Amino acid sequence: MLVPPSLMTDAHESHPVMDILDKLETLGRADHDVKLEHVVQAFGRTAFVPMLMVHALIVLSPLSGIPFLPTLFGLLIALTALQMVLGKRRLWLPGFLLCREVSSGRLLRALSWLRRPADWLDQRAKRRFTVLTGQPLVMIPQLTCVACGAAMPFLEIVPFSSSLLAAAVICFSVSFLVRDGLFVILGGVFVGLALLVLGLVYDGALMALTAT
Numbered sequence: 600m601l602v603p604p605s606l607m608t609d610a611h612e613s614h615p616v617m618d619i620l621d622k623l624e625t626l627g628r629a630d631h632d633v634k635l636e637h638v639v640q641a642f643g644r645t646a647f648v649p650m651l652m653v654h655a656l657i658v659l660s661p662l663s664g665i666p667f668l669p670t671l672f673g674l675l676i677a678l679t680a681l682q683m684v685l686g687k688r689r690l691w692l693p694g695f696l697l698c699r700e701v702s703s704g705r706l707l708r709a710l711s712w713l714r715r716p717a718d719w720l721d722q723r724a725k726r727r728f729t730v731l732t733g734q735p736l737v738m739i740p741q742l743t744c745v746a747c748g749a750a751m752p753f754l755e756i757v758p759f760s761s762s763l764l765a766a767a768v769i770c771f772s773v774s775f776l777v778r779d780g781l782f783v784i785l786g787g788v789f790v791g792l793a794l795l796v797l798g799l800v801y802d803g804a805l806m807a808l809t810a811t
Contacts, residue, residue: 615724615776616717619649619656620710627706635675636697644689651679651744652772658751658765659716660709662701669761671699673751676768680744724773728780740771740783743790754793757800763793 626633642649654675663669747764754760770786
């Protein structure tokens with residue numbers, strides 16, 4: 600069984616990541632601040648994977664410097680991925696999250712920064728190792744996305760950890776969009792790097808405590 604069509608965009612799209620940025624840029628050029636509700640309306644309540652990628656791209660972008668933003672979008676990643684795991688057909692997000700907004704100027708600057716990595720992803724993603732993106736194995740990256748998002752609120756103060764987890768979610772999202780199993784593996788590598796950073800920080804803090 601493959602990933603349900605409602606959880607992915609058309610596989611024939613040649614530039615799926617850039618297309619997502621283009622749609623966000625259209626929102627950013629409107630004459631008002633951009634609410635999360637506007638983003639959900641633009642992509643639709645059945646576009647789980649694009650929304651999952653949007654959340655992760657924002658955490659990876661310079662917008663992550665806004666206090667508590669990785670926490671907010673980590674929760675959104677976890678909620679979105681969890682509903683994918685549960686096989687929901689329409690995305691639900693709580694109202695207090697939908698009303699969050701970012702200035703159009705900040706959003707456009709972040710999108711400009713993201714275009715180079717987005718182009719890199721689009722140029723390299725293709726259909727391969729599809730066994731990793733079909734049932735039942737697709738549940739592994741989906742559940743990993745839940746774990747990555749749920750961990751972000753607790754790791755916001757750990758340098759690079761949220762960015763590495765966001766990169767993992769982006770890789771998993773690409774794998775869902777184009778059925779590229781190689782990006783499932785790459786996402787796992789980023790999760791491993793995040794765990795390595797966390798372990799180094801923990802060891803450093805432990806050594807500092809024992810030295811005092």
